[in-house]
Structures are given as structure tokens and as C-alpha cells.
Amino acid sequence: MTHSQNRAGLRGPRPVRLAASALALGLGLMLAGCGGMPTNRTLDNIHQPVVEHTNFTFDLTTQPEGGFDAVQARRLGEWFGALGLKYGDHLSVDDPADTLATRAAVEVVAAKYGLVVDGVAPVTEGALPAGMARVVISRAFASVPGCPDWTGRSDANYRNATSRNYGCATSSNMAAMIANKEDLIHGQDGTGNTVVATNAKAIEAFRTKAPTGAASLKQQSTN
Known part of the structure; x- marks a missing residue:
């Protein structure tokens, strides 16, 4: 049991x-x-876009008084063409001698692509020896x-x-x-030359102009 x-x-x-x-x-x-x-x-x-930055560098030989010769200018132009410079790229010059001639020479080559030289170059790897200058292209990429x-x-x-x-x-x-990926971060600074501001000027001129019939009629003689 x-x-x-x-x-x-x-x-x-x-x-x-x-x-x-x-x-x-x-x-x-x-x-x-x-x-x-x-x-x-x-x-x-x-899901928001994420912006990443990449720096492309190009070192060239400068002259003692600043600037560079035609050979260096051609090399720089070929490098710009290989990168495919476009709107939104930031161009800067890292010049230990800090000469205006070198900056002006870079601007002449970059003008063909519609770019101007920014004020301060970002920190890049490696030190520049004397007689050299570094051109830096900062490009932003956006992805989700x-x-x-x-x-x-x-x-x-x-x-x-x-x-x-x-x-x-x-x-x-x-x-x-969006062409300039930086606009995804902080947008453009207001300069007053926007489409809305331009349209507002035309509307303001229409409102402030005195009507054509506001003045008294002219007296016309039949003699």
C-alpha cells in the first residue's frame, strides 16, 4: 500500500x-x-541624419617670400579636380610661415571651383617642415x-x-x-538676403507708396 x-x-x-x-x-x-x-x-x-567630417590634406613646397611656383599650382589644381570640390567643402591653409602670398596663391587655384579660404585650418596629423604649406579640405558626410x-x-x-x-x-x-551637410547641424546664419526678405521688400514698397489718386485733380482750362 x-x-x-x-x-x-x-x-x-x-x-x-x-x-x-x-x-x-x-x-x-x-x-x-x-x-x-x-x-x-x-x-x-x-531616425535622424548623422554628420561626419573627413579632412583631406595636400602638402606643397612654398617659395621663400611666400606663394608657390606654376608646378605646385598645377599639382594643387589636379588634386582639387581629383577630389571633386563642391559646395559645402571647407578650404583652409596651414602655413607655418603665415604668409599672405601663400594664401592668395591657393585662393587663385580654388577660385576655379567657387571656394574661398577659411580662416583657421583644423588640426591634422604630422608636423610641417620649413618651406612647406598644407592645404586642407574638410568635407562633411551625412547618413542615417x-x-x-x-x-x-x-x-x-x-x-x-x-x-x-x-x-x-x-x-x-x-x-x-542637402548640399551643405553642415546645414543639418546648425543651418545657415541669417544675412537678410533670403527669398522671404526679398519678397517682403516688394510688399513693403507696395504698401508705403502713395495711391495715384490721392492728390487733387489738375485744373484744365478749355481756352
Whole structure:
């Protein structure tokens, strides 16, 4: 009798163990599914462009009084052409002698590409020996990390959240279309010569001009 009770006691909890294991497995699958669901419950774009900077350097030989000869100017122009200088690139000159002639000579070559020399050159690797100057091109690149994001493939959306890929198209297009990537960081400084300001000048002139019929009519004689 005791032996039967022990066997019954061993048999009794086994269905309970199976049910508990099935419940734990079900909860684990549910939690795993929830982990793959989107969590952004707003219409805010969580995918924003990231701007990175890269410096390209070119060392050239300068003359004792500053500037450089035609050979160096041709080498510099070929380097500019290989880089494909464009709007948004920043040009600077690192000249240990700090001569205006070297800066002016670089500006002559860069003028063909519509660029001017900035004031201060960024810190670059390596020291310049005497009689050398370094031309630095700082270029910004914009990208949207993690886009496109099609990881959330489940149709279940218990949080009423937006898709993981929501906002990727808009941010990627902005990163690709904006010519000066620096505008994604701080925008352009207001100079007053914007389209809105120009249109406002025309509207202001129209409002302030006296109507043509405001003056009294001229007296005309019939004689």
C-alpha cells in the first residue's frame, strides 16, 4: 500500500510539470515576440541624419617670400579636380610661415571651383617642415544609421506604435539632397538676403507708396 501511494505520488505532479513547462515556453515566446515589436508610439522621427567630417590634406613646397611656383599650382589644381570640390567643402591653409602670398596663391587655384579660404585650418596629423604649406579640405558626410530597418516583420502591434522603418525615407532623402551637410547641424546664419526678405521688400514698397489718386485733380482750362 505504501508502495502504491509512492507511485501515485510520483505520477500525480507530472501533468502539472508539463503544464508549467508549456506555460513558461508560451510566455517566453510572447516576450520574444514583444521584443521584436516597434516601441515608438509617437509620430516623432527617431531616425535622424548623422554628420561626419573627413579632412583631406595636400602638402606643397612654398617659395621663400611666400606663394608657390606654376608646378605646385598645377599639382594643387589636379588634386582639387581629383577630389571633386563642391559646395559645402571647407578650404583652409596651414602655413607655418603665415604668409599672405601663400594664401592668395591657393585662393587663385580654388577660385576655379567657387571656394574661398577659411580662416583657421583644423588640426591634422604630422608636423610641417620649413618651406612647406598644407592645404586642407574638410568635407562633411551625412547618413542615417540603421536605415532601412525591416526587422519588425510581425503583424502584431499591441503597443499601437509606428513601424521600425518609420522616418527612414524622409531622413535618408534629406541627408542625400542637402548640399551643405553642415546645414543639418546648425543651418545657415541669417544675412537678410533670403527669398522671404526679398519678397517682403516688394510688399513693403507696395504698401508705403502713395495711391495715384490721392492728390487733387489738375485744373484744365478749355481756352
